Amino acid sequence: MAEQEQAGPMRESGPWDADEPHPDTDRIDLGGLRLPHNPDFDVRLASVGDQHVGVVVLYDESSLQLQALAAPRSSGLWDEVKTKILAQAKHLEEREGPFGSELAGEMRVEGDSRPARYLGIDGPRWFLLAVISGKAAVDESVAAAFVDFIKDVVVVRGDExxxxxxxxxxSRPTDQPAAQPEDRQGLNPFKRGPEISEIR
Structure with missing residues (x-):
């Protein structure tokens, strides 16, 4: 822990960049995202074709969609993405939220409408878009669980x-390169691991 503290001042909360000092807790490793464990959440990978492009988290009549995008080194994407969302969704208004400016209002999907919040977080060379919809978009007590979850996400941008x-x-946890035997110390084969299903 001392090494992390020497690496620089730790912010109070994330989302974290994989290369910055951050709390070393047990997370679900999905490659580009590492997610905190919450036994109440149903975590699913969202896929387009063969590529996993986002995560959907279901909890208490609500959903949280997370997608991490590559961003330029020089500037963030949230202002630009926000403008695009507002052009497509007329029933949203801008307001201040836990991560700065966010959009809140109604989301229209196939003629149906449900409450939604769009949260954008600019990181170093990445952008994280979080969309909260359903009960949590209007009920702060449910939203708080999602906000705490987002604050402990780690984004792994990579150097490519x-x-x-x-x-x-x-990637699914099972798609990760297999650990070498010496790396597997402390792994309990009887401990139930995260169950990740897919949405296509």
């Missing part, structure tokens, strides 16, 4: 060149 707004690739 990526196009602006390209989704940072995700």
């Amino acid at each position: 060149p990526m196009a602006r707004e390209e989704p940072i690739p995700l």
Whole structure:
């Protein structure tokens, strides 16, 4: 822990960049995102074709969608993405939220409408978009669980060149390279691991 403190002042909360000092807690490793464990949450990978592009978390009649995108080194994406969302969704208004400016109002999906909040967080060379919909979009007590979850997400941007707004690739925990035997000390084969299902 002392090494992390020497690496620089630790912010009070994330989302964290994988290369910055952050709390070393047990997280679900999905490659481009590492998610905190919450036994009340149903975590699913969202896929387009063969690529995992985002995460959907279900909890208490609500959903949280997370997507991490590559961003330019020089500037964030949230102002630009916000403008695009407002152009498509007329029933949203801008307000201040736990991560700064956010959009809140109604989300229209296939003729149906439900309350929604769009939260954007600019990080170093990445952008994290979080969309809270359902009960949590209007009930702060339910939203708080999602906000705490977002605050402990770690984004793993990697060093590969990526196009602006390209989704940072995700993988199922079972898709990760197998650990070497010496790395597996402390692994309890009888402990139930995270169950990740897919949405296509």
